[in-house]
Every structure is written in structure tokens, then in C-alpha cells.
Amino acid sequence: MKKKNDLQLQVCEAIRACQEKQADDVTVLELEKDSGAFTDYFVMCSGTNPRQIQAIADAVDERLEALGLRVTHSEGYKQAEWVLLDYVDFVVHIFSEKARQFYDLERLWKSAKRLEPAELMAKPRRTATAKTTTAKSTTAKTASATPKKTRKRKA
Numbered sequence: 408m409k410k411k412n413d414l415q416l417q418v419c420e421a422i423r424a425c426q427e428k429q430a431d432d433v434t435v436l437e438l439e440k441d442s443g444a445f446t447d448y449f450v451m452c453s454g455t456n457p458r459q460i461q462a463i464a465d466a467v468d469e470r471l472e473a474l475g476l477r478v479t480h481s482e483g484y485k486q487a488e489w490v491l492l493d494y495v496d497f498v499v500h501i502f503s504e505k506a507r508q509f510y511d512l513e514r515l516w517k518s519a520k521r522l523e524p525a526e527l528m529a530k531p532r533r534t535a536t537a538k539t540t541t542a543k544s545t546t547a548k549t550a551s552a553t554p555k556k557t558r559k560r561k562a
Contacts, residue, residue, distance in 0.1 A: 414496050415527065417476055418448050421499050422524045424466040425452045428459065430501070435527055436512075436519035448497035449516065453507050457487035463501050464490045 418435065425433050430452035438444035454460035461484060468478055471494065480493040488506045492499040500512065513521070 414447065417471060417474060417494065418450060418497050419528045420470050420474060421450050421467050421494075421497070422528060424470040425450070425463055425499075425501075426524070428454075428463040428466045430454060430459075430463050431504070432507075433524050434513065435522040435524060436516055437522055438516065438519045444516075444519075446493075446496060446498050449500060449512065449519070450497060451500045451502070451507070451512060453502050453504050454487075455504065457503070460487040460490055460501050460503060464492060464499075467492055467499050467501075 422433060422435070431454070433450070433452040436449040436451070438447060438449065452463065454463055464481075464484060468481075471478070476494060478492050479495055480491075482491045483489045488503045489510065490499075490501040492501075502510070
């Protein structure tokens, strides 16, 4: 169960990195286990020019490396028409608009379940919720205690 949650977190972080660099049409395909697929997810997006495509690839790489995940294989960075970042359990595809239309992976993998990024990112993660709740209660306790101390000092 932990591995699936970790994988979901990693895919969500890749999506966030794409979105932060203004990637267009971010799509996730969940590939079926019995389809002969070599990975669990495809994260796909488009960039409008080579510089943006490279910036998206760099952002994904940096964000996932911060989680301790390194790309196992990458292709296409110099040409920046179709950059592929392989993280074993999922693959990030960053296309130019023209290349995305030409290769049309969504059609080639039509048996895959298409997920909206928001749908995948909305699934609850226990560790993040627990940390947020703890942080909120600690902040509330500190905030309520601070004014009382300030008032006593002034009096």
C-alpha cells in the first residue's frame, strides 16, 4: 500500500512541476497491468517552444530529485520536440504541439484510463493530512498564547 501512495505522490509532483511551468494540456494515462505496458502511468503535456519544453523537463527532474527519485532514462532534451523522462513506474512525455498531434499517444494507448490531473491530485494522502493538521493546531496554540504574553508585558 505504501508503494502505491509513494507512486501517486511522485506522479502528483511531476504534474505540479509541469503546471508551474505553464505546460498545456496536462494529461495522465493509467495503463492497465495486462496491456503489456512497461509502466503504470504516462504523464503527458505540451510546451509552446523548445525553451519551455526544456524548462518543463528541468522542473520535473528537479522536483522529483528533491524527493530522492532520479530519472532512469531520458531522451530528446536537445531537440526539445518530444522529451521523455522515464522514472520506471511512470514516464513523463513533454511534447511540442506538433509532435503531440503527430504521435498521438492518447490514441495509441486508448485502452488506458484517462485521468485528469485534478482527479489524481485530489485523492487523499494520509501523511500530508496529518502534517497539515498538526501544523495548524501548533500554529493556533502559538497564536493564541502570543497575545496574552504581550499584554502582560505591557501592563
